[in-house]
Amino acid sequence: MTDPEDLAERVREGEVRLHELEDHADHETAAEARRRYVAAETGTDLETIGEYAFDAEDAEPNVENMIGAAQIPMGVVGPVSIAGGAIEGEHFLPLATTEGALLASVNRGCSAIRSAGGADARITDSGMTRAPVFRVDGVVEAKQVVDWVADNEESLREAAESTTSHGELLGVEPYVVGDSVYLRFAYDTKDAMGMNMATIATGEACDVIEAETPAELVALSGNLCSDKKPAAINAVEGRGRTVTADVELDRELVEERFGTTPEAIAEANTRKNLVGSAKAGSLGFNAHAANVVAAAFLATGQDEAQVVEGANAITTIDDRGDSLYASVSIASLEVGTVGGGTKLPTQAEALDVLDLRGGGDPPGSNADALAEIIAVGALAGELSLLAALASRHLSSAHEDLGR
Structure with missing residues (x-):
C-alpha cells in the first residue's frame, strides 16, 4: 500500500502534481496525502476536514483535489401539509445551514400552514436552458x-x-x-x-x-441562459422549474400563532418586499426566500450556486378580511433528484426523508415534487419573517435564541 506521507513528500519535491495523486494511489490515500501536504504547507490542522462518512472514490465526479469534506449542521422542519401537483401529504424538509434561528422561523411558518390545512403548490413551467x-x-x-x-x-x-x-x-x-x-x-x-x-x-x-x-x-454559453447570475430573463421566462405555493390562514390563526394581524403582515409585505425591492432595483421581491432555497440545496445535493436563480421569487400577501392569503412564486428553481451531488450519501439520505431519491414515475415527478416542497418551505419562511417584522419581534426572537 502506498504511504500517504511518501506521496506528500513527492508533491513537495515536484515529482508529482497535486491533481495527479489518484494516478499513484487509491482515492482515500490520495486525499490523505493531499491533506498532509496542505496541512504542512499552511501550518494548519486538517483532522476534522479529514473525517467524513463516504468513500473518497464516490466523490470523484463531484470534486477535484479532494482533501476531505465540509460539514454543515442539518436540521429538519415540519411536517408540513402539501397538496401539490407532484407531492401530497405531510412531509419533513431537511435544511442544512449555519444561520441560527432560520429553522426555528421556518418551522413556525410550517406549523401555521399545517394548522391552516396545508398549502397548495404547482409547477407552472419547466425547462432547463442553454443559450x-x-x-x-x-x-x-x-x-x-x-x-x-x-x-x-x-x-x-x-x-x-x-x-x-x-x-x-x-x-x-x-x-x-x-x-x-x-x-x-x-x-x-x-x-x-x-x-x-x-x-x-x-x-x-x-x-x-x-x-x-x-x-x-x-x-456554447452566451449568458442568455442565464446560469448562476441575477438575470431578468429568468425572472420572466423561467429556468428549471417555475413553481408557486400558496396558503390561506384565518384571522384567528394569524393572531394566535404570529401575534399580529393580516393587515399588518400585508402592509409589511407591500412596503418591504414590493416597494422596497422595486426602489432597490431588486430582481427578487421577497423577504428571504434564498435562505430556504440555499439550505434545501445544501441538504439535498443541488448546485448551490444556483441559489442565485432560486432567489428570483415574488411574495404576495392579501388581506382578505377574515383571512390572510400568502403566496411565493419562484421563477427559476433548478433542482434534480438524480445526478450531481444527489448521489452523495448524506444528500441521498436527505432525499430519502422526502422519499424523492432517484428518478420518479413518471420521469420528472420527483424533481417536480422537490421543487414544490422547497416552495412551501420558502412560503413558511416568508410568513414567519414578515410576521416577526409586523409584530416587531425579529430582534427579540434572535436574542431569545442566542443568535
Missing part, C-alpha cells in the same frame, strides 16, 4: 439564421436528443444583437437538474447550425 452565441456578418445573415432555425427545429431536436436518453428539446428562442445571434434552447430534463445534459445536447445542435447556416459559434 449559445454565434457570430454573423450582420443583420441580413442574422435573419437568415433565425429563419433557418424556425424552419428546421425538428432537425435541431433530432441532433440534440441524440445525446441523451432522457432529455427532450422543448424549443429554441432567438435573440439578435447586431452581428451576434443568441439561441436560447430549452429542455425537459426529467428528474435531472439537467445543466450538463442541456450543454451537451446544445453542442450537438450547434454543429448542425454551423454546417447549415453562415453562423459561427463563439461560445
Whole structure:
C-alpha cells in the first residue's frame, strides 16, 4: 500500500502534481496525502476536514483535489401539509445551514400552514436552458439564421436528443444583437437538474447550425441562459422549474400563532418586499426566500450556486378580511433528484426523508415534487419573517435564541 506521507513528500519535491495523486494511489490515500501536504504547507490542522462518512472514490465526479469534506449542521422542519401537483401529504424538509434561528422561523411558518390545512403548490413551467452565441456578418445573415432555425427545429431536436436518453428539446428562442445571434434552447430534463445534459445536447445542435447556416459559434454559453447570475430573463421566462405555493390562514390563526394581524403582515409585505425591492432595483421581491432555497440545496445535493436563480421569487400577501392569503412564486428553481451531488450519501439520505431519491414515475415527478416542497418551505419562511417584522419581534426572537 502506498504511504500517504511518501506521496506528500513527492508533491513537495515536484515529482508529482497535486491533481495527479489518484494516478499513484487509491482515492482515500490520495486525499490523505493531499491533506498532509496542505496541512504542512499552511501550518494548519486538517483532522476534522479529514473525517467524513463516504468513500473518497464516490466523490470523484463531484470534486477535484479532494482533501476531505465540509460539514454543515442539518436540521429538519415540519411536517408540513402539501397538496401539490407532484407531492401530497405531510412531509419533513431537511435544511442544512449555519444561520441560527432560520429553522426555528421556518418551522413556525410550517406549523401555521399545517394548522391552516396545508398549502397548495404547482409547477407552472419547466425547462432547463442553454443559450449559445454565434457570430454573423450582420443583420441580413442574422435573419437568415433565425429563419433557418424556425424552419428546421425538428432537425435541431433530432441532433440534440441524440445525446441523451432522457432529455427532450422543448424549443429554441432567438435573440439578435447586431452581428451576434443568441439561441436560447430549452429542455425537459426529467428528474435531472439537467445543466450538463442541456450543454451537451446544445453542442450537438450547434454543429448542425454551423454546417447549415453562415453562423459561427463563439461560445456554447452566451449568458442568455442565464446560469448562476441575477438575470431578468429568468425572472420572466423561467429556468428549471417555475413553481408557486400558496396558503390561506384565518384571522384567528394569524393572531394566535404570529401575534399580529393580516393587515399588518400585508402592509409589511407591500412596503418591504414590493416597494422596497422595486426602489432597490431588486430582481427578487421577497423577504428571504434564498435562505430556504440555499439550505434545501445544501441538504439535498443541488448546485448551490444556483441559489442565485432560486432567489428570483415574488411574495404576495392579501388581506382578505377574515383571512390572510400568502403566496411565493419562484421563477427559476433548478433542482434534480438524480445526478450531481444527489448521489452523495448524506444528500441521498436527505432525499430519502422526502422519499424523492432517484428518478420518479413518471420521469420528472420527483424533481417536480422537490421543487414544490422547497416552495412551501420558502412560503413558511416568508410568513414567519414578515410576521416577526409586523409584530416587531425579529430582534427579540434572535436574542431569545442566542443568535
